[in-house]
Amino acid sequence: MSEVDHGRRKFLWESAALAGIALAPGITLYDLAHGRRPEAAASGKVRWGLLVDMNRCQPACDACVRACDTENGLSGGKTVTDSQWIRKIDLTDPRGSVRSLPMMCQHCADPPCVDVCPTGASFKRADGIVLVDRHICIGCRYCMMACPYGARSFVFEPVANQKPEVPRGKGCVESCTLCVHRIDRDRIPACVEACAATGHAALLFGDLNDPQSEISKRIAAVATTQVRADLRLDTAVRYQGL
């Protein structure tokens, strides 16, 4: 390891923070000011969330699903038992109109999957991301039963050619990680990036705890819905126009 130039590093961090502030509202997809060093632990001051704008989400588009498959090394559903971390759902009105929404782990503040896990493998990280520690998971699948969103998958078959950033294998339960390996490096989830690339920009990622973040401002300004809000799980994924 070469010697770290602290002066230069400080300058880079300050510039990055300044860039995050300097961009006009509506242009930032996330807040650079949350940047965290690799040796710093995830902070409980942050709660990562997603806002899905259903008025922008297109029924024919599955860019988010494909991006998720590519990023995390998923098969894309070649067999019925293959893992699915995010899926598109079409809602058909009796009068004929079709609305579409992506459904994935809702990253609940009070996750039922964590409540039922007998080993502690299912856990919520300090910044609100709900994950499975595969080193501890015994594959009992209680969490799959407990999840009201059907968000989790079980890996039935041996896996080969995994992504170095996304280890996964037979015998464990898995679900959307909100691309935690990207978030830890100040990048946005792959689905959000892909959605923006299509021009639909139906997904907005940000810190729900920061009142100045774009996602918090949108949630304060427009009516948003939590799916199965009656369960009072306080989901981090919100839907606009549901």
Added chain:
Amino acid sequence: MAGVPGGACTRRTALFAAALVIALAAAVGAQAAPGAPTRVPLPSIEAGAGERCVEDTAFMRRNHMELLRHQRDVTVHEGIRTTRHSLANCVTCHAGRKTGRVTGERGFCQGCHSYAGIALDCFECHADKPAPPMAEVTR
């Protein structure tokens, strides 16, 4: 009478000296030919790309599993992604120059684990080859 014990002693000393000379010659011979077969079979490991490990070799032989276990917990639960003791960093350096992997008969990890008779579970989930350069994280 006086000469008998002294003669035996001299003979014993001569035998010991001869044995020592033979042993030394054998040791020098063994050192002179490092590739020569030894009585104990050793694992044959394919050379990796890295030049120097992040810690001393002797320390790593005994403690690499503890470093990896600690790193895995802080990475999964706290999101700490330092690379020094990460499995991905190990794989990047130790992947075989020809095979590009740490598994396989002569792979750096599997070769030694097979030799020692220790189960190697890491690569049922983790990638056993480095990330392609294209996947290099861009900030």
